[in-house]
Amino acid sequence: MTETLLTPEDGKPLPLLGILGLSKPEGFDWDKIRAIQFERFSHIGFMRVIANVLGIILVAQIHYLAVPMALLASWVVGSLLAIIGNALVTRARQRKGGRNNFEISSGAAKGIAAGGVISGLSWSVPILLFSQYGTVDQHSATWTIIAALMVGSSMILSTMPLGAVLFAMIVGVASTFSFILTNQFVMASAAICLMFILIAACLETARDYLSYRLSVHGLNEKSEVVSLLLREFEESGADWLWQIDPSRRVSHVSPRFAYALGRTVDEVEGHSLLELIAGTSWETGKFHSSLHDLAEKLKRRESFSNLMVRVHIGEKIRWWELSASPKLDDNGVFLGFRGVGSDVTEQRESAEKIAHMARYDTLTGLPNRLHITEATDKAMRDSEKWRQRSAFLMIDLDRFKTVNDTLGHLVGDRLLAQVSQRLNALMTKNEMCGRLGGDEFAVLIKEVPDTSYIQNLSQKIIEALSGPYEVDQHTVFVGASIGSAIAPRDGRTVEMLVRNADLALYRSKDEGGNKHHGYEPKLHMHAEERRIMEIALRKALANDEFTLNFQPIVRAEREEICGFEVLLRWHNPELGHVSPAKFIPLAEDARLIVPIGRWVLENACKEAMNWPVDTKLSVNVSAGQLSDPNFMTILIEALSSSGLPPQRLDIEVTESIFLHEGTMAIDVLDKILSLGVGLSLDDFGTGYSSLGYLRKTRFTNIKIDRSFVQGAARDVPESLAIVRAVVALADSLGMSTTAEGVEDEAEARRLTDLGCKKIQGYYYGRPMPADEASQLFTLQQRKSA
Incomplete structure (x- = not known):
């Protein structure tokens, strides 16, 4: 050393x-x-x-x-x-x-x-x-x-x-x-x-x-070091030395300083520094605040460092960074200022651009999450100070994923840009909108006179965003779901306010979307219940808390069992029996549906091997399972390990998979069909474009929704027409039809008369454990004998 x-x-x-x-x-x-x-x-x-x-x-x-x-x-x-x-x-x-x-x-x-x-x-x-x-x-x-x-x-x-x-x-x-x-x-x-x-x-x-x-x-x-530094400094093109006398007149002008002013040395020598850099404001007296700061420093004879000053060089506005200290002789007499300066216009513009990018969304030009959060915090502090209310609206676009999957992300980005324009056009000085990310937007209402103000604005936003969009010669429709929270009633911090608005947004989406809901305390209770349920659901497989029930599907004409639909049940020691309507959507959101679906498929196939060889098994598969890249591997392993022939398995899907997964779903369904496994389209008629799906995918069975079954049994003309049309369409395409939700003999007879090949419902049996399902075959053999 x-x-x-x-x-x-x-x-x-x-x-x-x-x-x-x-x-x-x-x-x-x-x-x-x-x-x-x-x-x-x-x-x-x-x-x-x-x-x-x-x-x-x-x-x-x-x-x-x-x-x-x-x-x-x-x-x-x-x-x-x-x-x-x-x-x-x-x-x-x-x-x-x-x-x-x-x-x-x-x-x-x-x-x-x-x-x-x-x-x-x-x-x-x-x-x-x-x-x-x-x-x-x-x-x-x-x-x-x-x-x-x-x-x-x-x-x-x-x-x-x-x-x-x-x-x-x-x-x-x-x-x-x-x-x-x-x-x-x-x-x-x-x-x-x-x-x-x-x-x-x-x-x-x-x-x-x-x-x-x-x-x-x-x-x-x-x-020597100082001499070297000064020599290097003078040779550098970035900075310059400057000096003024007690009268603030420039003296000992360096060529580089004169060049920065756009003048010659003779034109600068002896002139007032402020006059040289003030431009036209020297005549009007309307100086920029930075010039006032510089003049005040010079007046007080104070040293300053890295002082940003806006200067006029000809017709251009530049930014200089100046540093200087007063000069005194041996007797302490003030001789003026000596310092250094540099032109930092490009650096300042770059810094401003970076600062803008850090606070504004690059795609839409709206304030981003950081900017919205800061503005919300300020609005909440102002509300507390002036004893008023502010509000935060969370906005999520409905069916936006479908646009991305079917038309591509480029179209999706252009759609978001148009959404931002419509949203921004609704804003007044009292509101501020921004993009939080993806298809999530937010609106800050700085002052809320009453709750009807929020409701009216939300309705305007829903109507504006739900109108048709023309994007690259495509006509696109999306909706908007909104959740709102009011400060300080629904939250005294930004985090709490945003979280509660998010809870209200979830309620709007759970009810089908295109709605607005305000925050209510019970939503927090529901969220807490959901959190506890999710924790329990993550342990359910390991703790062997799931069981399988089977509901019979019968041939309409002979009333013979031709198959069973497997249904998942969950019993938790603390929560008791949990409805599938609660835990299935939760499993989807928590990304647990794939391991749970694997367990259902493997155990249902094993159980089906105990049935007669002509009895089929129907298994519901969600969009989350189909989007899993390993789904086909899981399906093949379930058939292989159980020994169940592919022809005895039907995979049931709903029309929602086409909305969520687009063309990816069609590719997976084609692979399923190539194995010899059957496909059933569940809840037919309740979606958006069912006929288009039938054209794209070769389904083997169509399940008619219970709402049409009940209407047809009561001779409702619209329901009768729909059921007849579905049966005729299925027959022409070589597909079978199953009527869901049949509860009595009259409904069963009516649907049989209308041409439905299969019937499923409480009339022929409720969902039951595997041993009870097996006993039905014994009873059926006795009736046949």
């Missing part, structure tokens, strides 16, 4: 052991610090040599006659050689690193310290040995020279303090010991005090010098 070169501004003093080179505490780049020390040391090397040579000459002159010549000459030669050698080594290191070298190894630092030790030992010789030959005055003169060298060394070598400290310690100790030997105790005390003073002064000088150099080094680095 790279160490950080700290400066005195960090508030952390340089450690002495680090300065001496005895350790490398963390937080500092010690190689760079050593380089700074050595740089100074190398510059004063010549002065050090001169000082030592002069000292040697003076000491030699003082002791020329007193000290033996051999000893004196040896000391002089040795000292000179040491000084010259140390100087040559230092010079060689300087040449090796180059003049601009700012790094030095730890070995070089130790070599300089060793030079200080050698120099100290060299100067200890005259103070210790020469004193034995000379007089006290000569001894004092020698110590004076050495003391001067100690002082000079502490100053000269302070950049590399370890060498100076070692030199002072060696010479100081030697001087003290020499004065003690000659009984000069006062001088000995002075020598030891001088040694400590010089060591302390050397260390403090070294620390101050390094702190100063580090500060300069840091400032130089910052200055």
Whole structure:
């Protein structure tokens, strides 16, 4: 990891052991610090040599006659050689690193310290040995020279303090010991005090010098960075520098700033900044609010950053982002402003577009769920503040899925666009409509005078949306179901209000659609009951709570059982017997119908194997099961595992599968027929286009709805006509007919006379368990006998 070169501004003093080179505490780049020390040391090397040579000459002159010549000459030669050698080594290191070298190894630092030790030992010789030959005055003169060298060394070598400290310690100790030997105790005390003073002064000088150099080094680095940034900034085409004087007139105009204004430098220099960017509003005085903000900042002499300002450049409106701070001289006199600016028009337009996309639906242009939610929250807060009411309407299109499946999603999208136009045309300032997603829309009523207002608006919406649409040469019809909730009565939060409107919408759709219902507390109870039932239904298969009942289907002429329709029953320990009218739609919504349908199909086929070989099984299949991609696999496995021949199985479907699944249902039904399985169209005549379905799919049986059966039994002309027509149509297409819901002998006889081949209803038997169904065959055999 790279160490950080700290400066005195960090508030952390340089450690002495680090300065001496005895350790490398963390937080500092010690190689760079050593380089700074050595740089100074190398510059004063010549002065050090001169000082030592002069000292040697003076000491030699003082002791020329007193000290033996051999000893004196040896000391002089040795000292000179040491000084010259140390100087040559230092010079060689300087040449090796180059003049601009700012790094030095730890070995070089130790070599300089060793030079200080050698120099100290060299100067200890005259103070210790020469004193034995000379007089006290000569001894004092020698110590004076050495003391001067100690002082000079502490100053000269302070950049590399370890060498100076070692030199002072060696010479100081030697001087003290020499004065003690000659009984000069006062001088000995002075020598030891001088040694400590010089060591302390050397260390403090070294620390101050390094702190100063580090500060300069840091400032130089910052200055270089600032210069680079300014150079890069000036070279960039995105931003510019600007400057104004105390009168708010532009000064020192940069070419890029003039280009941003669409003028030359001469046309900008000395002109008012506000006048240059205000455009025609400068004459009228009707400034944009952003210009007022800028003028107020300049008036108060406040620094500002990223201030968005709308400016006029020629005939165009642009957006600038400005930052600036006031300039003051050394005496605190205001000199104007200096700052930077950039043209952010494209970025602002992109941001506005993104913000619009985040709050508006891209397909219809209406407010989306987020926008509607925010508006509803504001309306509810206003309602609470002013003690009034607001309302939320949930709108769901009826039969929209049929349009998507039959005509394609592109037509569906264009239909949604037309729906949004009709819906928006009904809105006043008191309402706001939006698209929540898919075919769900919403209307916010900001102020509700009375409940009839909601009812009237809902009726207008239903009528407007139910009219015919012309989409790509197709005439399309859809309806609208609406649920409403009033705030604060039906909810004091947006989430609660929307949820309750949704509950009311479910009630409208459950009743056939194209209706409006307001929220009622019992709807919440119904939703809670539905939630509890769904939880129980999810565990019903695993807990073996389902059973199968079978209702007989008889041949009309001979009144013989020819088959059974299987019916699912559910008994829950807590809920008791639950009606299929309740749990079957719930299973569809909860996506449980596929596993439940698999269970019914498998167990019913196994039970049918206990019946006579000519008895057929009818199983109801929902749209949710047919839409399952694995349905054919499930059907084949049920037949295979039970051994039931395909010809003995009839699949019953209602006309609703064509509304929900479109062409997909037709493909699945064709595959079912290809297996040899029969197809029955249940509740025939109650849908939208039954004849078209008969043309598209080869059904084997048509089941006439109970409503027509009862009408025909009572000789209602319309019912009679419909039953006769259905029977005639089935005969011509080679299909069989089954009359549903026959409850007495008169109805049975009447439907037989009308030509129905099969009859099903309470008259011949209610839905019964499997064992009771099997007993019917025994009773039938006895009657035949």
